[in-house]
Amino acid sequence: MPQPPKQLTPSNGALDLFGSEVRRYRQLAGHSIAQLSDRIPYSSSFIGAVERAESRCERAFPEHCDRVLETKDALTHLYDGLFAGKASAFPEWFREWTEIEALALTLKAYQPNIVDGLLQTPQYAEILLFGDQAKVEARMGRQAILTRSDPRPPRIITVMPETVLWYDVGGPDVMRAQLEKLASTSSPWMSMQIIPNGQRHPGNLGAFVLATLPDGSEVAYVETALRGMIVEDRADIAELKDQFDMICTQALPVGMSVDLISQTVDRWKP
Structure with a gap:
């Protein structure tokens, strides 16, 4: 029996907020993680890790998700607001x-x-x-x-x-x-x-x-x-x-x- 998805608390931080939004838009589009993985160049395990706030991702990930989930660039915009400045702060x-x-x-x-x-x-x-x-x-x-x-x-x-x-x-x-x-x-x-x-x-x-x-x-x-x-x-x-x-x-x-x-x-x- 599959485990229920991890409960995220968006106020805990950027990873939780981003992961919760990826999951929300994916579910609104009626896609399972496996179905989304079939349409973007990322594995199901990686998508799951992002949704559980266990992994960061590069900007290309929300770009691919926006295209498949038809979110009008919502995830890319969120990514830029949460991570772009911090990512550029690292070498x-x-x-x-x-x-x-x-x-x-x-x-x-x-x-x-x-x-x-x-x-x-x-x-x-x-x-x-x-x-x-x-x-x-x-x-x-x-x-x-x-x-x-x-x-x-x-x-x-x-x-x-x-x-x-x-x-x-x-x-x-x-x-x-x-x-x-x-x-x-x-x-x-x-x-x-x-x-x-x-x-x-x-x-x-x-x-x-x-x-x-x-x-x-x-x-x-x-x-x-x-x-x-x-x-x-x-x-x-x-x-x-x-x-x-x-x-x-x-x-x-x-x-x-x-x-x-x-x-x-x-x-x-x-």
């Missing part, structure tokens, strides 16, 4: 990663120089992004996956050197608020580990994130001096997993890491 090579990030069941991140974007405060991000408010809002928008209820938030594991807690990003007020956020967000679904200063580890070649997707596949995002890149090769993924595990062995346990973060807050008091 082109990063946009695909935001879609992977939103689908992931687990995200394991190593950041050698800054706090991971999913854990940044707006003020911290504003300094890093040179005051570009569109980019700040887009980065903060990514954090919606951490508080969603259905599907559950991804399991986040973040590792960083202790020196990240010392870098002056925006001055004492910004740093104090950022570290307090890190200390307060630790939970069974969100853990962070700190590598004590001076501890040798193999994480000196740059930041990377490992994502595990619902189908069990694994994808990585690796930052370089020029741009980030998405890695899917199995051998590369295996090497990054080994590197992440080796880094973790040199980090403090979660509880001690949170204590160290809390203690470092005092470093940033006036």
